Amino acid sequence: MFSRTFGCVRLVWNKTLAERHRAWHAEGKKTSYRETDAALTVWKKTEDLAFLSEVSSVPLQQTLRHQHTAFANFFVGRARYPRFKNRNARQSAHYARSAFRMRDGKLFVAKTSSPLRFVWTWDDVDVAALNPTTVVISRDPDGRWYVTFAVDAGAPEPLEEAGHAIGVDLGLKDFAVTSDGERIANPRMLERRARNLARYQRRMARCQRGSVNRRKAKRKVARAHRNARTGFLHRTSSALVRKADTIVIEDLNVSGMVKNRLLARSVSDAGWGEFRRQLEYKCERAGRRLVVIDRWYPSSKTCSSCGNLLAELSLSTRHWTCPRCRARHDRDINAAKNILAAGQAVARSGPGDACGAGVRRQGSALPQSAVKQETSPARARIPSL
Numbered sequence: 042m043f044s045r046t047f048g049c050v051r052l053v054w055n056k057t058l059a060e061r062h063r064a065w066h067a068e069g070k071k072t073s074y075r076e077t078d079a080a081l082t083v084w085k086k087t088e089d090l091a092f093l094s095e096v097s098s099v100p101l102q103q104t105l106r107h108q109h110t111a112f113a114n115f116f117v118g119r120a121r122y123p124r125f126k127n128r129n130a131r132q133s134a135h136y137a138r139s140a141f142r143m144r145d146g147k148l149f150v151a152k153t154s155s156p157l158r159f160v161w162t163w164d165d166v167d168v169a170a171l172n173p174t175t176v177v178i179s180r181d182p183d184g185r186w187y188v189t190f191a192v193d194a195g196a197p198e199p200l201e202e203a204g205h206a207i208g209v210d211l212g213l214k215d216f217a218v219t220s221d222g223e224r225i226a227n228p229r230m231l232e233r234r235a236r237n238l239a240r241y242q243r244r245m246a247r248c249q250r251g252s253v254n255r256r257k258a259k260r261k262v263a264r265a266h267r268n269a270r271t272g273f274l275h276r277t278s279s280a281l282v283r284k285a286d287t288i289v290i291e292d293l294n295v296s297g298m299v300k301n302r303l304l305a306r307s308v309s310d311a312g313w314g315e316f317r318r319q320l321e322y323k324c325e326r327a328g329r330r331l332v333v334i335d336r337w338y339p340s341s342k343t344c345s346s347c348g349n350l351l352a353e354l355s356l357s358t359r360h361w362t363c364p365r366c367r368a369r370h371d372r373d374i375n376a377a378k379n380i381l382a383a384g385q386a387v388a389r390s391g392p393g394d395a396c397g398a399g400v401r402r403q404g405s406a407l408p409q410s411a412v413k414q415e416t417s418p419a420r421a422r423i424p425s426l
């Protein structure tokens with residue numbers, strides 16, 4: 042039933058999107074939610090699309106609402122133009138309150154005859170006391186099924202103050218090096234998984250395009266890939282959030298780097314984008330502050346002891362001595378210390394101040410890009426430790 046519902050949700054989304062697209066480009070006309078809902082009612086009455094009535098109407102209406110929101114976001118410049126849904130991507134169906142029932146921790150979903158069995162993963166929450174506003178049934182490309190409960194909840198409890206701040210330098214050799222001098226190695230499993238991945242990919246290449254085997258092989262690839270890094274990223278981000286009140290990272294242009302094919306695999310394997318996303322929401326949840334500094338800040342070439350800026354530092358140089366104060370530096374730890382100092386300068390001065398230019402604080406809606414065009418961002422104002 043859920044597979045069939047996914048198919049109907051996808052069809053309604055794609056057909057509505059095509060219709061909207063046509064109305065906009067041919068007639069310059071925006072389509073309202075009401076119009077799309079009326080069109081859905083008409084489709085259900087046609088012979089070809091009568092099967093849409095076999096699934097719950099709620100997920101179909103929800104997908105119309107989501108598309109309406111997606112367009113609203115697009116029109117105000119907040120999001121990209123909505124895209125067609127693909128049958129090989131993640132599938133989902135959203136059930137609002139009228140389409141499911143929770144009783145004693147059992148979930149009954151519309152158009153299904155028995156309670157839906159699921160594994161509960163939140164040990165500290167009593168599932169029987171749960172009062173969800175929405176239930177989302179989804180299936181990942183690797184074939185795993187999820188039930189997600191949306192509930193109204195109060196603000197999360199902030200963590201106790203740690204009295205500590207950490208700068209983090211992300212890299213490929215080590216996943217991260219902190220201003221405390223801690224090195225977090227890139228897990229070896231990534232390399233082992235890469236070998237598995239190559240095997241799956243070879244197997245996939247032999248499968249015919251669009252065949253069931255190819256889809257299965259693709260799911261395996263997706264699974265091998267994700268398992269390899271998700272756990273590692275969660276452990277690493279959680280440990281940092283526990284340790285420090287303020288965490289400073291560089292704003293790495295991950296999508297830009299991934300376009301460089303030589304770096305692409307290492308960078309997307311490293312999962313920096315996902316790591317930052319985790320830090321963002323975990324910091325917010327715990328009442329911590331995440332500071333993201335401009336990626337053009339010369340964190341490697343600046344001496345963290347005296348602030349001296351080197352003219353050049355080759356990528357292969359792992360250790361160096363400052364010509365001015367004779368301090369001996371490990372390249373990555375020095376960079377992490379500079380990142381921390383830059384972030385703390387911002388945290389003290391606030392985003393409106395000159396020191397904050399080119400650097401943004403977590404929580405502001407848009408990056409302050411005023412300095413992005415300049416070649417040397419606020420470097421003179423960043424104090425040494």
Ligand SMILES: [Zn+2]
Pocket residue numbers: 344345346347348349363364365366367368
């Ligand atoms: Zn120095």
